[in-house]
Amino acid sequence: MRQLVAILFADMMGYTSLMQENEQLARQKRHRLKAVLEACIRDHRGKILQYYGDGSLSIFTSAIDAVHCGIEIQRALREDPKVDLRIGIHTGDVTVEDGGIFGDGVNLASRIESLATAGSVFISEKVHDEIKNQDNITSHEMGYFELKNVKQPIRVFAITSGGLVVPSREEIRGKTKQPANRLAVLPFVNMSADPENEFFSDGITEELLNALTKVDGLQVTSRTSAYAFKGKNDDIRDIAIKLNVDKVLEGSVRKAGNRVRITAQLINAADGYHVWSETYDRDLIDIFAVQDEISNIIANKLRENLTEAQRLGHRQTVQNVDAYTAYLKGLHYWNKITPADLRTSIACFEKAVALDPGYAQAYAMIASVYSSLGASGQMSPHKAFALVHEFADKALAIDDTIAEGYIAKAGAYLFYEWKWKETYDALQKAIHLNPGAITAYPLLGYYYVLMGEKEEAINVMERAVKLDPLSPIINHALGNIYIYGERYDDAIRQADKVLEMNPQMRINLELKAWGIGMKGDWEAALKIFEEVHRLTNHPLKGLMGVGYAAAKLGQTDKAMDCLSKMEQRQREEPEVTIDGDFVGIWYALGDMDKTFYYINECVKKRTAPVNIFLQYPVFKALKGDPRFEALRIAQG
Template sequence: MRQLAAILFADMTGYTALMQENEQLARLKRKRLKEVLETSVKEFNGKILQYYGDGSLSIFNSAIDAVHCSVSIQQQLKQEPPVDLRMGIHTGDIIMEEEAIYGDGVNLASRIESLAVPGGIFVSEKVFDEIKNQQTIQTRELGYFELKNVKQPVRIYAISNTGIAVPARGELKGKTSQPGNRLAVLPFVNMSADPENEFFSDGITEELLNALTRIDGLQVTSRTSSFAFKGRNEDIRDIAIQLNVDKVLEGSVRKAGNRVRITAQLINAADGYHIWSENYDRNLTDIFEVQDEISGIIANRLRENLTAAPQPANKAKTTVKNMDAYTFYLKGLHFWNRLTPADTRKAIECFEQAIAIEPGYAAAWALKAGAYAYLGSMGQMSPHEAFAIVHECADKALELDSNVAEGHTAKAGAYLFYEWKWDEAYKELQKALQLKPGHSPTYQLLAFYHIVKGEKEKAVEIMEQAVEKDPLSTVANQSLGNMYIFNERYDDAIQQADKLLEINPQMRAAIELKAWSTGMKGNWPAALQLFEEVHRLTNHPLKGLLGVGYSNARLGNRDKALECIHKMEQRTIEEPGTVVDGELAGVWFALGDIDKTFYHINQCIEKRVAPAAFFLEYPSYKGLKKDERYFELMRKSGL
């Protein structure tokens, strides 16, 4: 029998040694532990499945009950005679067959318990997500840990209620493999008199981050997670826990005329100790040498722990010589990282100005290609026009420098979203990841590729890796939530959505993620409320209506669903060139009109938007594969 449960492991510490010193006291403590366990587990609606030696395994229907029970047990065991107990809790699968009890959830709960300290209660991130809004439960994050026989690092929290032991992370050394050579580069502070130079300090940070990424054996947290701490005055040790790193690089940039002063310092995250610091006063023309110098020093400082010699691998060439071109490039990077259509167009203007001054600027050509791929895939301009520019600019970038990862990623985007050349896309994505292993946009496209190829579990694995490398990236976390939906793991998708909504309660993509997950779990009334909020946040009467129409159709509100279809069609009249066939196909399918569904899907194929091979794998289209026309669509999509 398989079930999802909150799994509690408890283990008495020092029992064997006490048996040798005082057998009577050891037996007394063990008897008392058993009495407290049996009374408390029953009180909090749990069940003890197994005793083993001086430990036990219990399950609960609720993580909240499991934690309350654990707190009660630890507080009782402080009374005479005190019993030292380690406790670990995880929510996951448990399988019971005859006398055997096993499952991934059991394994992970056991590893968490072994990490805990006497008198402490450690819980996984899954448990934390369920208890975080409980006023009667206090927690403290301990960070990520690499546990034996567990593939991905696990984020651990300690229960910190009164009377519960809470260790510092440093006290847990030796119990697990610690993250080594993991570095975060925090945004360098703009110390210039002109606040407009903010883009310059951000750009220097990103360029330095890219230089460090190319050092073999060094794992560098991606930009989006590092920049989440921009302007926030937080303790370096807390930042390191959230980013799962053991070292942090921070600094400042002061630009005045043609001179620049860069201050950089490398900090050991465990104790806040400065490993190294340096000031650089240079002419702007020497800026690239400074970046190389800083990255080289850091590599040498980490040399003793690196698995390979710290030599930059596949290093992209710095082809820019003109500082005006470099300045335009940094401005473009500033706008590009905002990832909105309007800012993307501003970024393109800046990249074009950089290229006009310095035609051999490979990185500017590559990011211009990526910006057009974004506009084309989002329906912000004609796909035919956008992806022709993508290929032109990406080819130019790679002709100038084949080691620019963004050029390969842009090419992959064109192959995936427009030409549907799946094998070519995969090859470009692999090249990009070899050159820039932590590049989140490349991971997203790779997950997209695996969905198209029907490898849904692989898509989840890819995005879980991306989130591990870039834990605070809203884009990566939202994409992981979508991959969970493709795999029909709706509870996991809802947890991802809730994480995003903590960051921004009005994040449309997160609300939409939660809405689809909620609906496909069977609660379409609640899903409709969420979709209506998505529509409201678009601030446009004709946009954001797919979910509203689909939910109404599922609820039998045919007139309201048809009203959504009418508004979508009206939008194509008011905004010529806008393609909404993918949305129309979804609502018609929910209404049960399969002929119109296939008509609009074929329109998507003719117009080269929204690859059918991708969106038809979404669970909301379940049942469509029974129709012979589905296989004709796959043939047209090159599958």
């Protein structure tokens, strides 16, 4: 019988050697351990499935009960005769039959227990999600670990409640395969007198980051996660744990007139030791040479685990410093991601190419911005994606190694032109050129959704989160892909994770509401959708979820009121296209004629994007309608 359980492994340390030294004491400790285990596990509603050697395997229906039990066991075993025990806990879907237990969750719980030290309780990220809001349970993140027979690195936490032992990362490094050549580039600090030069120091960081991602064998944490520490004074070792890296590059930039001073330090995360540091004083005209020099020095410092020596091959097509400065300013606004800032970034990038018509990277970024505006409905898709191809083609004609050019074109192929092979080829090319080009991964995930390969879509986005673990956008995209894969509990957990980073990020509230609704609780989902609508601070916006959930609950008048307000918005803002929102509510109301009318409007305008949102599991019933088959879009 399959069931979701919390799995607790406990293992006594040093039993074999103690048996050789003092057999009577060893047996006494083993009997004491068994008595404590049986009492605590019974009291916390658990069940011991088996003893093995000097260890045991138990299951619980509640992760919270399992953690409380682990804490109580370790407290009891502090008393004489003290027993050194390590405990690991994970939740998973397993098969329990004939007194045995089977499933990947069992292996993972065992691996987590093997990481623990005497007196500690280690838990997986899934367990942490269950206990993090418990006032009487506290924890400390130990970071990511690569475990034997486990494909992806696993995020592990240590329970700190009750004075339990919390080892340092260094104490457990010998127990697992260590990540090699994983680097985070922290935002370089602006030391210039003029705060307007903030964009310049950010740009230097970004250029170094982009250059280092092109080194074979070097995994570089993506920009968004590294920038989560901008302006903060966190300990380097704590940053490394959160980003799952073993080396950190930090530095500062001081710009005065035509002179620039760049200071950089490469730090070993385990002990905070400076592997290398250097200060560069240069004329601003030499900034490109300085970037290449720093990047190559760092690569050489990491070279011991790379297969062969190589230069970065970082190619800058820009020759004009003023153009470069305009480009850096464009990146500054691009990374703010609001529609207004995106339009400001276009002006900066256009200035860059006006000053230097051969500036390939600036053309690629113009294409990227138009792709974002077109896909989000902030600009007519017909106009936006024509501009995407125009500027991406200019970039690639100058330099065909720029990943962003291919990513922008992939967005046009995927969202607007529905050219699936071209989408896949462009994304594969981009990732080959720059594995750290994080914006390629959500597009690749949605491509696999359209092709009906939901598990591969999930795998792609889980890899992306490892590259950019603190990015709200990438984490949200993973949650959305979980919805497509009908893994609603995982989607809800992912939404909660992102809401911790940014509680006001409405798309993550919507994600949580869809996950809860698709599990069957549309009443709870409606309350969240109503909060989303409130947060828009506009009476006519953010109503699709409210209308959908109301319709599912039989609240027809409320759903119709949402439709009326959306129609009013369309009259007041004729440039806005919300046909996809009409699709959702009319579908929930059961009016298939209206549903297909608006689907065809989406197809005609290439908005929403319709080919992606129709793959949502709530629309499954549409696929049996001949009108759906006639749409000529990917059927999944």
